[in-house]
Amino acid sequence: MNIFVDAMGGDNAPVEIVKGAVDAVKEYGVPLTLVGKEDIVKQELAKYTYPQDKIKVLHAETVIGFDEEPAMAIRRKEDSSLVVALNAMKGDPDSVLISAGSTGALLSGGLLKLGRIKGIKRPALAAALPKDGGVVLLIDTGANADCKSEYLEQFAMLGHVYFESVLGKKNPKVGLVNIGSEEEKGSMMVKEAYQLLKNSDLNFVGNVEARDIPTTDVDILVCDGFTGNIVLKLLEGLSSYLMKGIKKSIMGSAKGKIGGVLIKNDLKQFKKQFDSDEAGGAPFLGVKGGIIKAHGSSGAYAIKNAINQSIKFIDNDVLGKITAKLQEEKAVKEQEKE
Amino acid sequence: MNIFVDAMGGDNAPVEIVKGAVDAVKEYGVPLTLVGKEDIVKQELAKYTYPQDKIKVLHAETVIGFDEEPAMAIRRKEDSSLVVALNAMKGDPDSVLISAGSTGALLSGGLLKLGRIKGIKRPALAAALPKDGGVVLLIDTGANADCKSEYLEQFAMLGHVYFESVLGKKNPKVGLVNIGSEEEKGSMMVKEAYQLLKNSDLNFVGNVEARDIPTTDVDILVCDGFTGNIVLKLLEGLSSYLMKGIKKSIMGSAKGKIGGVLIKNDLKQFKKQFDSDEAGGAPFLGVKGGIIKAHGSSGAYAIKNAINQSIKFIDNDVLGKITAKLQEEKAVKEQEKE
Structure with missing residues (x-):
């Protein structure tokens, strides 16, 4: 299980994001990776006592802002927390990325970096x-x-x-x-x-x-x-x-x-x-990986809930089930043709 | 000025509709025509003291219900309060019809019986x-x-x-x-x-x-x-x-x-x-006549307000101004072509 949390995205980043991650590690005992500027994230982490081996920090030099053109930002900012996280989770079906940053950039990034599950016409954002x-x-x-x-x-x-x-x-x-x-x-x-x-x-x-x-x-x-x-x-x-x-x-x-x-x-x-x-983040469904958009104004509690949601997402194999459903539908259609 | 009020349409018809009409006549002094089953409407009117010459009753034997297919009901129920009212106002640019009955029937009726103002692509319901x-x-x-x-x-x-x-x-x-x-x-x-x-x-x-x-x-x-x-x-x-x-x-x-x-x-x-x-009814704009949809649950107060709105609609020549605007636009386009 690989849960990545964009430590730099959102109105209350990194303070509340890091706090939410620490709370989640304590409550759920799962390992997490915080993605963002290493010194800043580590400085935030230093405020808390928690099982140190459970939180990794993946360095990313920059962050994509709310005002940047999404697709262009994803293509150009290879060193942003979002792109670094997406590259790290690519190809791993048991991974989820949570971000409270730009919705447009997260959706563009999910599409461009992870791609659609085969058979999906358009991935969709659910809330x-x-x-x-x-x-x-x-x-x-x-x-x-x-x-x-x-x-x-x-x-x-x-x-x-x-x-x-x-x-x-x-x-x-x-x-x-x-x-x-x-x-x-x-x-x-x-x-x-x-x-x-x-x-x-x-x-x-x-x-x-x-x-x-x-x-x-x-x-x-x-x-x-x-x-x-x-x-x-x-x-x-x-x-x-x-x-x-x-x-x-x-x-x-x-x-x-x-x-x-x-x-x-x-x-x-x-x-x-x-x-x-309370309701957790919005899952972007249909791409090859778990993507959860947390509200831009998310505090630590919302981030902790989104992490809980990510655990369920992975444990219950949402991606595998979507793929199975698509194959089932394809089989039915082929049978109808015969 | 010819203001027609569908006395039979809406959840609280005819009681509240008639009461609203009486209140409006007393407050604004304008003449009105109530359209509906004559004996029922007159029975309601008999409850009130008001300037008798200001309210006419136009008989209509039936009413179009909320559950009827609008276009078909308009075509078949020539004796409904809605169709009787529309036929009476047809060709009179200083007339308005208020109805709290079926929205679909009112819009269909407005289109089929009164027609669009020349140059209007699609009439629209505003609120x-x-x-x-x-x-x-x-x-x-x-x-x-x-x-x-x-x-x-x-x-x-x-x-x-x-x-x-x-x-x-x-x-x-x-x-x-x-x-x-x-x-x-x-x-x-x-x-x-x-x-x-x-x-x-x-x-x-x-x-x-x-x-x-x-x-x-x-x-x-x-x-x-x-x-x-x-x-x-x-x-x-x-x-x-x-x-x-x-x-x-x-x-x-x-x-x-x-x-x-x-x-x-x-x-x-x-x-x-x-x-x-408080806000009054919803005007259906772009047809050759004033059509105001009052809320299905309208009480007397809402009907009185819709009548006040109709007075302004006629006094300020909304239809004439729409026609003038369309001619203006047409002239500009022709000029641009030259």
Whole structure:
């Protein structure tokens, strides 16, 4: 098991990233490799007591910033923490890279350095969103702004394998993000995807309208990357806006202020449900290696959770299962031809 | 001025619709026509004292339900409140129809019975969404699931005319709903739309990410109808889910219950910002007549507001201004050719 953590990527790197890695090593006992500027990472590590043999440091001179053009940065910055990590994990099916840095660079890097699993049309970025009483896996959340219906069918398969393996529920329910509940609703692409999903061997339960996402009983929501990104970002933005707005309006009156103190704990508890730190990072599925995008603002707790997620990813052989699924589908298609 | 109100459409028809019409007549002094089953509508009207000469009743034997296939219902149910109203307003540029019934039937009816304004590629459904300190007009919110970039350019023009005329702000800012702030972000269609908007004479300010929608300083947000519908429904669903969730978690503890009583008024005040009743109905822009879709759950207050909106729609000659804009654009294009 080789878990690489990009020590230099993200708003709180390297301090929180290194702390999260130390916490994970202590809690889960797995070995890790921190990738980044050696002196800086070692200086951070020196703050903690932990089993020294469990954390290796892989030196990388530079880091890819949030503002750099992803594909170009991957090609040019061979000495960046991201590229050094990707090169180190290449060809190792039991490896995962976690990064809280630039999403674009991580996706480009995964595609360019690791490549797609044979048979995968488009790798997709999935995200486990909090919902009433659990999580729902949204896929794709932004890797593919332009999609064909057969990509969506494959996203559903990728989500299925990941959900069963890492989130631990057999035969998860698959829904299609759509603008109506009826079969004939949606864009041409989405209508086609409906038919493909209906005829697949997945547990497809039909369309899910956006208003029902927070309370859906579906486990996996499939959509193109444009739609998925809109859903993800709007959930984030609106939750944060409403929570701030409520606080502000309560604090505007004397009575409200007292009330605010009294409800503080309940509200905190409720807010925790929407904490992206709890849900872990977003897996980029379909490339030859484990790639987990941690939120840019990840603190130590989020990184520790992403490491736990990586352990499950490797232990449950997500890559092997995706490959097996693809071979199964290929065999079925060939049989149908005969 | 001919304002038609579908008395039979919506969850609270005819009771709340008729009440809203009576309230509007009293407050604004304009004449109205209620369309629906005469005996039922008159029975409702008999509950109120109001200037009798201001409200006419136009009889329609049936109503189109939410579950009927829109285009087919429009063609077959000539005696429905919707079709009777559309036939009555046809050819009259100073008329508006308000309906809280089936959105699909209203859009189909508007297209089939009134037709597009010459030069309009695709009429679009706009919705004024509450945002921090005002409203933002989202267009299209579902009339066109499949769009070309030039439709979006025209949606922006329609939004511009409506915003200036009815919402009363000159030179409103136009933004493009996108999955990144940079010019080169998004699907192929959206990237093309960016260039068209950039080269238009509208006040285009660039991309707006979904997370920024609740606090955007943009006045008009342009997108395809699939994306717009997702945004609209997710805003609705998540706001309602969060508000209910907060209430539930507060009511779960004794301390919280007391706090809940103390913050009740402040919360109510805050919630009012998100009340779709305040924002008025959704105008269907680009057809030869005013069409306003009121929320299915509209009460009297929402209907009264939609009537006020209709008055502004007619008084400010939205249709005439759209036609003028199209002629202007046509003239510019012809000049460029020479």
